Amino acid sequence: MNLRLLKIAVLTAVFSALRLPAAECAADSHEMLKGAVNEVLAIAYDGSAASTPLSQRVRPVLEKYFNFEVITRKAIGPGWSQFTPEQQASAVTLFTEVVIRNYADRFEAGDRPGITYSAEVVPDPKRPIVRDVPTTINYAGKKYSVVYRVEKGAECWRIVDVKIEGVSMIANWRAQLNPLFQHGGAPEVLASLKQNLSNSVAK
Amino acid sequence: MNTRIPLLLTFSLLVAAAAPLALAQKTPAAPDPAVVEEMDEYASVPISDPLERMNRAIFKFNDGLYTYALRPISKGYVAVVPKAGRDGIENFFNNLLYPVRVVNCTLQGKFSRAGLETGKFAVNTVAGLGGFIRVSDDVPAFASLPREDTGQTLGVWHIGPGPYLVLPLFGPGTVRDTVGMFGDRYLSPLNWDIQQNVEWYNWKVRTGVDVVNGVQRLPGTFKTLDAVRKDALDPYIAVRSSYFQYREAAVKQ
Numbered sequence: 159m160n161l162r163l164l165k166i167a168v169l170t171a172v173f174s175a176l177r178l179p180a181a182e183c184a185a186d187s188h189e190m191l192k193g194a195v196n197e198v199l200a201i202a203y204d205g206s207a208a209s210t211p212l213s214q215r216v217r218p219v220l221e222k223y224f225n226f227e228v229i230t231r232k233a234i235g236p237g238w239s240q241f242t243p244e245q246q247a248s249a250v251t252l253f254t255e256v257v258i259r260n261y262a263d264r265f266e267a268g269d270r271p272g273i274t275y276s277a278e279v280v281p282d283p284k285r286p287i288v289r290d291v292p293t294t295i296n297y298a299g300k301k302y303s304v305v306y307r308v309e310k311g312a313e314c315w316r317i318v319d320v321k322i323e324g325v326s327m328i329a330n331w332r333a334q335l336n337p338l339f340q341h342g343g344a345p346e347v348l349a350s351l352k353q354n355l356s357n358s359v360a361k
Numbered sequence: 362m363n364t365r366i367p368l369l370l371t372f373s374l375l376v377a378a379a380a381p382l383a384l385a386q387k388t389p390a391a392p393d394p395a396v397v398e399e400m401d402e403y404a405s406v407p408i409s410d411p412l413e414r415m416n417r418a419i420f421k422f423n424d425g426l427y428t429y430a431l432r433p434i435s436k437g438y439v440a441v442v443p444k445a446g447r448d449g450i451e452n453f454f455n456n457l458l459y460p461v462r463v464v465n466c467t468l469q470g471k472f473s474r475a476g477l478e479t480g481k482f483a484v485n486t487v488a489g490l491g492g493f494i495r496v497s498d499d500v501p502a503f504a505s506l507p508r509e510d511t512g513q514t515l516g517v518w519h520i521g522p523g524p525y526l527v528l529p530l531f532g533p534g535t536v537r538d539t540v541g542m543f544g545d546r547y548l549s550p551l552n553w554d555i556q557q558n559v560e561w562y563n564w565k566v567r568t569g570v571d572v573v574n575g576v577q578r579l580p581g582t583f584k585t586l587d588a589v590r591k592d593a594l595d596p597y598i599a600v601r602s603s604y605f606q607y608r609e610a611a612v613k614q
Contacts, residue, residue, distance in 0.1 A: 324610020325603045333602035334594045
């Protein structure tokens with residue numbers, strides 16, 4: 159009897175472990191986004207851990223909720239297919255670091271911002287797996303429009319772009335990376351990203 | 362739906378037949394059409410920048426002007442005037458720009474928004490001590506009214522942005538927005554000739570008001586500018602891209 163119980167316990171544990179990634183996924187884009195924002199804000203405004211750079215502290219959360227492979231691919235544009243697999247992997251690693259540092263820079267000491275979520279929008283009916291979730295950030299007496307573009311992958315909804323006051327993060331990077339690619343191909347893009355990281359200090 | 366199947370089959374056969382030929386010719390790897398289509402939404406909007414060399418030079422000049430003259434003034438203003446005071450001054454000047462907003466709402470055919478702007482102005486002027494306190498934030502209908510200006514009105518009238526233009530001191534803009542800036546100046550009460558009716562509003566007072574208005578805008582302007590250009594690979598392109606996106610979003614709003 160005890161052996162049977164043990165088997166059931168082991169099987170339950172194994173199935174639970176196998177199901178874990180799916181269970182971690184939020185049911186809808188709103189729920190995912192709220193979870194992501196709350197987790198990031200909890201870290202960003204936790205004064206007790208302030209000795210570590212914010213970019214390092216938020217990295218695990220951002221890696222969980224942002225699809226950096228898609229973000230990098232879209233930021234580089236059609237030239238992406240001319241990158242070798244090694245260059246693509248390198249670009250994702252470098253660009254992830256650039257985006258995380260850039261994101262961490264947005265936070266300022268002070269009151270925690272208030273966030274209002276609006277109804278999601280399907281920007282292209284042909285691609286219902288892509289949604290825009292408009293939010294309003296109320297910070298230091300000012301209101302900012304921030305739209306999160308989310309995309310459903312194999313199982314989870316993940317963030318693929320952030321538009322602040324109508325300015326898309328990806329479109330902005332595309333505008334900068336495209337001339338580099340046109341000029342010097344993948345090596346120039348990678349060199350510029352490396353140079354950018356070496357110039358900036360993680361906050 | 363059924364007519365699509367033969368078409369797809371024909372297309373597939375054509376592609377299959379063409380594939381070996383393409384390989385034999387050893388053409389360079391073309392971007393995957395599916396990937397290109399997916400990325401089209403972010404395809405760089407063609408930005409007209411025929412004066413790029415001059416613009417870059419002015420951009421650099423402005424950088425120096427900001428770093429050595431205006432940023433120290435901005436820092437001094439932040440250090441001397443407490444946040445509540447700065448907010449009050451900013452609210453006052455924003456409230457004063459009511460004619461710019463209401464005229465442009467009307468010119469764009471947004472009559473209900475023009476009405477809301479009027480209500481907001483009345484509430485802030487009367488209950489907010491002449492506009493120093495933005496009490497309209499407590500009224501949901503007034504809380505999130507987007508800003509309106511003449512450049513946006515020209516955009517709503519389907520006038521294209523024209524070439525990108527970086528102006529000394531003023532920074533990024535387009536030909537359309539530069540024309541719009543003159544419209545805004547004309548509509549702003551700060552530039553109205555009211556000395557005939559208000560005797561004490563002489564050129565000294567007017568200059569003082571202009572200086573305070575200019576200085577109070579600096580911290581916000583630098584905050585936005587820094588957010589865009591910090592960590593940018595090419596700050597000039599980053600600012601240009603952000604400016605165009607921001608203005609196009611404002612026109613659509």
